[in-house]
Amino acid sequence: MTRMNPGVRRQTIVEAAQAVATRKGLSATTVRDVAEEMGTSSGLIHHYFASMDELLAVVFAQVAQTDLSATRERMDLADSPTGKLAAYFAAWADPDNDETFQFWLDAWSEAGRNDAVRERSRDLNIEWQSLLSEVIRHGIETGEFDDVDVEATAWRALSLLDGLSLQVVAHPAVIEREKAAKWAASGIEKDLGLSHGALTEAIIPA
Amino acid sequence: MTRMNPGVRRQTIVEAAQAVATRKGLSATTVRDVAEEMGTSSGLIHHYFASMDELLAVVFAQVAQTDLSATRERMDLADSPTGKLAAYFAAWADPDNDETFQFWLDAWSEAGRNDAVRERSRDLNIEWQSLLSEVIRHGIETGEFDDVDVEATAWRALSLLDGLSLQVVAHPAVIEREKAAKWAASGIEKDLGLSHGALTEAIIPA
DNA sequence: TTCACTATTGGACGTGCGCGCAATAGAGTT
DNA sequence: AACTCTATTGCGCGCACGTCCAATAGTGAA
Numbered sequence: 001m002t003r004m005n006p007g008v009r010r011q012t013i014v015e016a017a018q019a020v021a022t023r024k025g026l027s028a029t030t031v032r033d034v035a036e037e038m039g040t041s042s043g044l045i046h047h048y049f050a051s052m053d054e055l056l057a058v059v060f061a062q063v064a065q066t067d068l069s070a071t072r073e074r075m076d077l078a079d080s081p082t083g084k085l086a087a088y089f090a091a092w093a094d095p096d097n098d099e100t101f102q103f104w105l106d107a108w109s110e111a112g113r114n115d116a117v118r119e120r121s122r123d124l125n126i127e128w129q130s131l132l133s134e135v136i137r138h139g140i141e142t143g144e145f146d147d148v149d150v151e152a153t154a155w156r157a158l159s160l161l162d163g164l165s166l167q168v169v170a171h172p173a174v175i176e177r178e179k180a181a182k183w184a185a186s187g188i189e190k191d192l193g194l195s196h197g198a199l200t201e202a203i204i205p206a
Numbered sequence: 207m208t209r210m211n212p213g214v215r216r217q218t219i220v221e222a223a224q225a226v227a228t229r230k231g232l233s234a235t236t237v238r239d240v241a242e243e244m245g246t247s248s249g250l251i252h253h254y255f256a257s258m259d260e261l262l263a264v265v266f267a268q269v270a271q272t273d274l275s276a277t278r279e280r281m282d283l284a285d286s287p288t289g290k291l292a293a294y295f296a297a298w299a300d301p302d303n304d305e306t307f308q309f310w311l312d313a314w315s316e317a318g319r320n321d322a323v324r325e326r327s328r329d330l331n332i333e334w335q336s337l338l339s340e341v342i343r344h345g346i347e348t349g350e351f352d353d354v355d356v357e358a359t360a361w362r363a364l365s366l367l368d369g370l371s372l373q374v375v376a377h378p379a380v381i382e383r384e385k386a387a388k389w390a391a392s393g394i395e396k397d398l399g400l401s402h403g404a405l406t407e408a409i410i411p412a
Numbered sequence: 413t414t415c416a417c418t419a420t421t422g423g424a425c426g427t428g429c430g431c432g433c434a435a436t437a438g439a440g441t442t
Numbered sequence: 443a444a445c446t447c448t449a450t451t452g453c454g455c456g457c458a459c460g461t462c463c464a465a466t467a468g469t470g471a472a
Contacts, residue, residue, distance in 0.1 A: 003419050003468050025319055027233070031460065041421045043462080052460060102318050109315035111376040112308050113231055122377040152389040155381060159369025160393075164361070166368060170317040171328040175361060183358040187366075187397065209438055209449050237430060247451045249432085258430060 010048050012038060017059045022099050026056055026106040057116055060107055064124045067100045072131065081139030082198055088131065089188070089199050092161050093181045101169045104162075129158050139192065146193030157188050216254050218244060223265045228305050232262055232312045263322055266313055270330045273306045278337065287345030288404055294337065295394070295405050298367050299387045307375045310368075335364050345398065352399030363394050 004012065016037040021029045031052055035042035049055040071091040075084040091097075104121075111118035132154035139145035164180045185199045210218065222243040227235045237258055241248035255261040277297040281290040297303075310327075317324035338360035345351035370386045391405040 006419080009419080025315070028319070030458080032458080041423095042460095043422070044420055046461065047419070105311075105315040105318070108372055108376040109231070109311040112311070113234070118377065122380055125373065125377060126380065149389075149392075152385075152392065155370070155373070155386075156366060156389055156393045159373065160362060160366045161369070162372060163365025163367070163369035166314055167331065167361070167365065170314040171324065171331060174328055174332065179358075180361075183355075183362055186355075186358065187362045187393075190397065191393065212449080215449080236428080238428085247453095248430095249452070250450055252431065253449070 006048070009044075013045055013048055013055065014058055014062060017055055018063060021056070021059055021106075022102070026060060026103065027110060029056060053116070057120065060103060060117065061120055063100055063103050064107075064120075067097065068124065068127060068131075075131070075135070080144065081135050081142055082144050082194065084135045085132075085139065085188075085192075086199050086201075088135065089185060092165070092184075093177075095177065097165075098169050101165050105166065105170060125158075129154050132157055136192070144194075148192060153191055156191060160184055160187055212254070215250075219251055219254055219261065220264055220268060223261055224269060227262070227265055227312075228308070232266060232309065233316060235262060259322070263326065266309060266323065267326055269306055269309050270313075270326075273303065274330065274333060274337075281337070281341070286350065287341050287348055288350050288400065290341045291338075291345070291394075291398075292405050292407075294341065295391065298371070298390075299383075301383065303371075304375050307371050311372065311376060331364075335360050338363055342398070350400075354398060359397055362397060366390055366393055 013034065017029060017034045020033045020037050024033065031042045031045050034045055034055070038044075045052075045055065049058070071088060074087040074091050078084045078087045107117055107121040111121050133150050136145060136148070136150050136154055140147055140150070161184055164175070164184050167175050168177055168180050181200075186196070188194075189196060189199050219240065223235060223240045226239045226243050230239065237248045237251050240251055240261075244250075251258075251261065255264075277294060280293040280297050284290045284293045313323055313327040317327050339356050342351060342354070342360055343356050346353055346356070367390055370381070370390050373381050374383055374386050387406075392402070394400075395402060395405050
């Protein structure tokens with residue numbers, strides 16, 4: 001196959017692995033799968049990654065980090081806490097996230113047995129919760145939100161969204177996507193003392 | 207090894223497989239693992255189960271069904287909707303459930319790629335949600351709960367509990383168990399218009 | 413054009429997997 | 443005590459896995 005410079009090839013491998021893992025699951029992704037996806041030999045992969053575990057860890061980290069960064073950027077476009085929260089919510093509700101969420105399901109399952117995955121998953125979850133905590137704290141300061149328990153409310157919102165995504169992604173057609181979004185919005189609005197629709201009307205274009 | 211009658215041996219195999227799967231995860235459980243756990247030869251397993259997939263499906267079904275039945279029984283001990291909901295909540299909060307919940311994490315991860323697992327997981331999730339729907343509907347009739355959207359509130363409660371369990375089980379020490387329980391109770395009480403503490407004070411002994 | 417460097421190849425190696433099967437042994441019946 | 447039935451054994455088969463390594467081939471510098 002065409003010879004590439006190391007940086008490009010490394011990223012090519014990660015992307016090929018991501019594509020395979022999206023189809024088959026992280027733990028079921030093999031060296032030979034990734035090589036075939038790239039159209040190269042399998043030996044090449046170990047020229048860039050010491051082990052398959054290392055490659056899969058990089059794939060998960062990159063997928064999750066990309067998602068988190070994208071959400072941060074959408075939130076930055078809004079000024080008010082309500083607007084930022086609506087941006088967070090809109091990013092969550094985006095159907096494009098289903099593939100990413102499958103990675104989360106895989107990670108949570110693996111976390112019980114794989115130390116590296118557990119730490120990465122845990123740290124990223126905490127970052128997501130912090131994102132919510134900050135905006136909630138800010139909203140309380142401006143008076144847009146009720147004076148709620150910040151930590152509790154942030155974990156509740158994150159857990160509610162995770163739990164609903166789980167149903168939508170793992171069991172398609174059990175809950176229609178629009179209903180899940182509506183129910184999530186109502187719950188979070190109520191928890192923060194926002195008026196009905198506050199979270200879905202203050203939409204920031206993607 | 208000692209010769210057993212078929213019914214007993216079959217159940218022995220399922221229990222051994224469950225023990226292994228609890229340690230290593232459903233998808234990482236092998237024929238040889240289960241045989242070693244029982245102290246028998248590996249060939250024996252295929253005398254009772256046509257394939258390893260079939261055995262693992264039975265294990266998951268049994269674990270999940272046992273959990274659901276136990277919760278139903280605890281709820282039946284209470285009379286009022288609030289009492290039943292408190293029983294449901296207490297069953298959820300029981301630390302013994304952590305092992306079972308790991309099976310759920312495995313199942314949700316597998317559901318995306320394995321049709322049999324997805325269907326079983328989906329059906330059981332719907333049963334859990336129905337359990338909540340019934341008690342909420344009943345509570346609205348008696349006037350104990352606000353006149354909420356039953357379907358929405360039941361899915362929100364289930365998702366909130368799943369999302370919080372996920373953090374407790376997959377990332378130990380990120381959320382203390384007691385806090386998760388407190389936050390879950392507050393959220394559900396608020397959603398149903400119950401007074402603070404209604405869900406945790408009406409405790410039915412296990 | 414030559415040369416050094418290294419990206420890439422392709423297959424070998426050992427391991428562990430699900431599964432199948434002929435041989436063995438224990439329990440119940442006659 | 444002889445016999446039948448089948449629970450149980452223990453190993454072999456083919457396959458897929460991660461890893462490794464000597465051989466090959468492109469590319470940029472001299």
